[in-house]
Amino acid sequence: MMLTFQGISKTFVSERGAVPAVRGVDLTVHEGELFVLLGPSGCGKSTVLSLAAGLLKPSSGEIRFDGELVAAPRKKVFVSPRERNVAMVFQSYALYPHLDVFGNIAFPLRVAKVKEESIAAEVARAASMLGIGELLRARPGELSGGQRQRVAIARAIVRKPRLFLLDEPLSNLDAALRAATRTELKRLQRELAVTTLYVTHDQTEAMTLGDRVALMRDGRVLQVGTPRELYESPRTPFAGSFIGPAPMNFLDAGVFEEEGRLHLRIGEEKIALSPGKAGEVRRLATGRVLLGLRPEHVRISGDPGPPALRGIVVSAENLGRERLVSVETAGGILAVLTDGEAPNEGDVVGLALPIETASVFRAEDGE
Amino acid sequence: MREERRIRIFYTVGAAAMSAFCLLPVAYMVLVAASSRPDVLSAEASVRLTARHFLEVLGTGSLHFPEYVVNSILVSGLSAALAVALAAPAAYAITRLELPGRMSFLFLVLAVSMFPPVSLVSYLFRMMSALGWINTYAALVLPYTAWVLPLSLWILTSHFSRIPRDLDRAALLDGCGRLAALRKVMVPVAAPGILSTAILAFIFAFNEFLFALLLTTGRNARTIPVGIALFEGLHGEIPWGMIMAAATLAVVPVVLLVLLFQRGIVAGLTRGAVRE
Ligand SMILES: Nc1ncnc2c1ncn2[C@@H]1O[C@H](COP(=O)(O)OP(=O)(O)OP(=O)(O)O)[C@@H](O)[C@H]1O
Ligand SMILES: [Mg+2]
Numbered sequence: 121m122m123l124t125f126q127g128i129s130k131t132f133v134s135e136r137g138a139v140p141a142v143r144g145v146d147l148t149v150h151e152g153e154l155f156v157l158l159g160p161s162g163c164g165k166s167t168v169l170s171l172a173a174g175l176l177k178p179s180s181g182e183i184r185f186d187g188e189l190v191a192a193p194r195k196k197v198f199v200s201p202r203e204r205n206v207a208m209v210f211q212s213y214a215l216y217p218h219l220d221v222f223g224n225i226a227f228p229l230r231v232a233k234v235k236e237e238s239i240a241a242e243v244a245r246a247a248s249m250l251g252i253g254e255l256l257r258a259r260p261g262e263l264s265g266g267q268r269q270r271v272a273i274a275r276a277i278v279r280k281p282r283l284f285l286l287d288e289p290l291s292n293l294d295a296a297l298r299a300a301t302r303t304e305l306k307r308l309q310r311e312l313a314v315t316t317l318y319v320t321h322d323q324t325e326a327m328t329l330g331d332r333v334a335l336m337r338d339g340r341v342l343q344v345g346t347p348r349e350l351y352e353s354p355r356t357p358f359a360g361s362f363i364g365p366a367p368m369n370f371l372d373a374g375v376f377e378e379e380g381r382l383h384l385r386i387g388e389e390k391i392a393l394s395p396g397k398a399g400e401v402r403r404l405a406t407g408r409v410l411l412g413l414r415p416e417h418v419r420i421s422g423d424p425g426p427p428a429l430r431g432i433v434v435s436a437e438n439l440g441r442e443r444l445v446s447v448e449t450a451g452g453i454l455a456v457l458t459d460g461e462a463p464n465e466g467d468v469v470g471l472a473l474p475i476e477t478a479s480v481f482r483a484e485d486g487e
Numbered sequence: 488m489r490e491e492r493r494i495r496i497f498y499t500v501g502a503a504a505m506s507a508f509c510l511l512p513v514a515y516m517v518l519v520a521a522s523s524r525p526d527v528l529s530a531e532a533s534v535r536l537t538a539r540h541f542l543e544v545l546g547t548g549s550l551h552f553p554e555y556v557v558n559s560i561l562v563s564g565l566s567a568a569l570a571v572a573l574a575a576p577a578a579y580a581i582t583r584l585e586l587p588g589r590m591s592f593l594f595l596v597l598a599v600s601m602f603p604p605v606s607l608v609s610y611l612f613r614m615m616s617a618l619g620w621i622n623t624y625a626a627l628v629l630p631y632t633a634w635v636l637p638l639s640l641w642i643l644t645s646h647f648s649r650i651p652r653d654l655d656r657a658a659l660l661d662g663c664g665r666l667a668a669l670r671k672v673m674v675p676v677a678a679p680g681i682l683s684t685a686i687l688a689f690i691f692a693f694n695e696f697l698f699a700l701l702l703t704t705g706r707n708a709r710t711i712p713v714g715i716a717l718f719e720g721l722h723g724e725i726p727w728g729m730i731m732a733a734a735t736l737a738v739v740p741v742v743l744l745v746l747l748f749q750r751g752i753v754a755g756l757t758r759g760a761v762r763e
Contacts, residue, residue: 170656173656173660175656175659175660200659200664201659201660202659202660202662202663202664206660207660207661208656208657208660210653210656210657211653212651212653213653214651214653214654214656214657216654216657216658216672216675216676217676218675218676218678227658227661227671228661228662231661231662231663231667231671232662275657275661
């Protein structure tokens with residue numbers, strides 16, 4: 121099923137006044153796609169899911185399932201959650217505590233008045249898919265977090281919904297279980313081929329799971345694209361710092377022209393730009409840019425050729441396989457992710473700047 | 488360690504004092520009911536025990552005591568059931584629907600319940616007379632339901648608001664309408680709270696005196712408190728023994744009710760519903 125949001129806004133009216141949780145969101149989730157909503161806490165991700173589910177009515181805009189209106193306040197259209205055939209795994213799991221695991225998974229089928237014999241078969245199928253066949257007689261209270269989460273997923277997939285909504289389903293699992301379940305979820309989604317909207321604030325989850333990712337902030341969608349597009353060409357400094365294994369470095373740089381070539385000035389350093397990058401910088405039409413450098417692309421070397429910066433190592437953290445080194449330079453502190461030998465604090469090092477893979481933003485966009 | 492022991496001693500002494508304070512009148516009641524020459528105000532009350540008063544209360548046809556017990560149980564049971572049945576959907580609406588002014592509504596209900604019953608009773612009497620309901624169950628069940636409804640609503644609202652919202656949202660997504668979500672999820676999950684609310688409503692109705700006195704004129708609908716108050720001795724003296732025996736017997740249904748449902752009133756039924 122294809123899901124479309126068109127100019128969707130949602131404003132809550134509460135004791136603290138009007139709270140605009142979602143502001144003018146446009147989204148299209150394609151048939152069978154695993155679409156991830158990524159953003160910091162409070163940016164409106166859960167609200168978007170609730171709007172898709174029909175648990176909330178939008179304040180304005182239109183929501184369509186396969187082109188058919190399901191919510192449009194202007195046209196007084198609202199299809200109730202019951203009629204939308206949407207399944208959701210809640211941030212809190214929301215298992216029915218008075219029912220055992222079988223009863224929980226069977227619940228949507230029983231409500232739909234499916235025959236008891238087929239219910240037993242369907243529940244067994246969903247349970248075995250998630251490896252909880254042994255737990256059917258247990259109460260939710262007796263289960264571990266990982267098991268509860270599986271029950272919640274089983275309950276969602278047991279009735280073949282048109283749309284599958286997942287609200288941070290992995291955030292309560294330990295790191296190992298999270299990685300395992302992530303892979304499994306991806307496989308399950310491929311197998312069922314149900315259009316899926318997946319919410320997370322964890323960029324690793326978004327990058328590994330998503331066919332496409334929408335980055336949200338303050339109720340707005342900032343950028344939509346494949347994980348690779350978001351990683352390689354963030355459109356805002358925020359996108360750069362939110363996506364990637366470590367936050368992007370930002371350097372203030374002046375733009376000037378010399379001998380017909382565009383240059384950047386960082387501190388005392390002058391860096392000539394390749395024609396490609398120069399075009400990019402020209403398009404911004406500004407005299408000052410913010411240069412976004414990924415810590416994993418900056419290299420430490422004893423005697424780097426240009427473009428390079430020199431600086432003093434202020435800290436070096438061991439992250440296991442890699443080391444995160446902070447270097448104070450003329451342009452500010454730069455983080456460097458390296459799996460080579462790490463320098464010691466106080467060392468003066470040279471940094472090779474990966475200008476070709478760097479992102480350039482208008483200086484005004486950096487806050 | 489010493490701190491812990493001090494707390495334990497305080498706790499035990501406090502609990503004992505509290506229990507004694509509450510149970511002393513009850514013990515006195517049972518004692519008078521079972522003594523062979525009861526005189527509540529006399530220090531020389533006999534301590535020879537007898538079952539005579541109990542047998543008299545149950546056996547004397549003209550007292551109609553067993554009928555009063557049946558009336559009381561039915562009237563209180565119906566009132567409690569009706570009050571909870573009405574309060575549950577109301578509490579659901581207040582806690583779950585985006586209703587404007589739902590808090591003011593709750594306080595309005597509370598304000599209504601503060602009217603002294605005495606102020607209503609004469610009008611109620613005329614209304615019930617006009618309806619021809621005097622001396623029927625309806626004459627008591629209706630006002631009792633109205634009387635315990637605010638209390639039930641407040642208690643249930645507090646129970647429902649403690650149930651995670653995602654639980655009934657899940658029910659809505661699983662295909663339930665609002666009423667089905669209430670019936671299949673909210674009520675079972677809040678069952679302990681609903682049971683204790685119902686028992687409380689039952690006890691309120693069971694002990695009510697004023698309405699019962701004025702709205703019943705004969706044994707068809709008369710309840711225990713009124714029945715006991717109207718007990719008369721043979722020669723005009725107050726039959727303390729029988730009164731206390733009847734009062735003792737009247738406690739039995741309530742105690743049985745609580746014991747019966749105690750198993751249902753287990754705490755922690757929502758354990759495992761959502762991650763804490
Ligand atoms: N029922 C409500 N009434 C008032 N404000 C609300 C309500 N629900 C959400 N909000 C507000 O809307 C904003 C977005 O909330 P939402 O739950 O969608 O965020 P989120 O991105 O899911 O965050 P998280 O990652 O913490 O779950 C927040 O500022 C929140 O306080
Ligand atoms: Mg959320």
